Amino acid sequence: MEEDIMKKNPLFELAVLLGLLFFYACGSAQTAVEKEKLATDVRNAVEIPDFTFKATYAYPTGYKSIYLSPYYDVKVSPDTVAAYLPYYGRAYRAPMNPSEGGYRFTSTDFEYHVDKGKKKDNWDVEITLRDVGRPVTFRFDIWENGTARLIVEDVDRQSISFQGDVVVKKKE
Template sequence: MKTIKSILVLATLLFAMQVNAQTDKETTIKIINNQNYVFNASSALPMSSYEVSKVLSRMPGGGGGGTIQLSGSQYQLIVTKDSVESYLPYYGRAYTATIGVNPDESGIKFKSKKFTYKADKKKKGSWLITMNFKDTKDVQSMTLNVSENGYATLNVNSNNRQPITFNGYMSEPKEKKQK
């Protein structure tokens, strides 16, 4: 009986996620072709290790590792033709200490103007986007897998940290208000 309830709850959640898709197929194609979009992170999946699992098990709702929900947050990756801005958290193991860094500046936060960008269209309408950075301190590359309805997975590889993965959705950038 417990299994049936679990399956029903999972099916309901998946259906709700599909109904609430953030972009339609045409919008996803347009924003990727224009290289002007926002990746909105909804969950983080740190690389599993003993240390990370130990810390996560002490967090409210933590089960000793796995997925960290980022709901209610404004964690984003903003991509335009001439820049990439990252405002993402980091959970995982760092191989070098960042002494004297303001805790508000920790995470995966940077602005890059020197980067390579490659977007490949895959089967069934999905996209594989690869970005390599030349002017960031820590982040080497990011790979974004985007479905045709706007759901995406972002993989971040750093020089001094374990890799981390984010799940989320794509959206058009909001217009900046002119005063």
């Protein structure tokens, strides 16, 4: 008889479901040690520099946000910046070659500057690119949990920003 009550009672089912969700959430949370290691890895990667920004959303000026496929990124190393990002918005001067529509380049002549951010546990990174044919600046706001925002300033286009994650290389 009690088994029939448990099977038919929607509150019992809800309680079981909430219990399972609670235990799942507890098991997937990062420990304090993991968070500190990630913060240290991100800090080191930003200071060297040696990181990859994986863009997940684009925020064109004056338009709705756009979810991006997982292929868009900016790879930053001490001697190279390689960008593969889309562009949405108003261009003041269009490229002659249609395949040059987004930000697709590899730069070896750039200025890298990093500062402590305005808020605790983040960094402001500014990369001024000198060899892409026009003045372009990448401004990153990077948090110790690996999330980041990138604002691209270009004299030939409206600015655009991207939301994403910083990926650091695993040290073996």
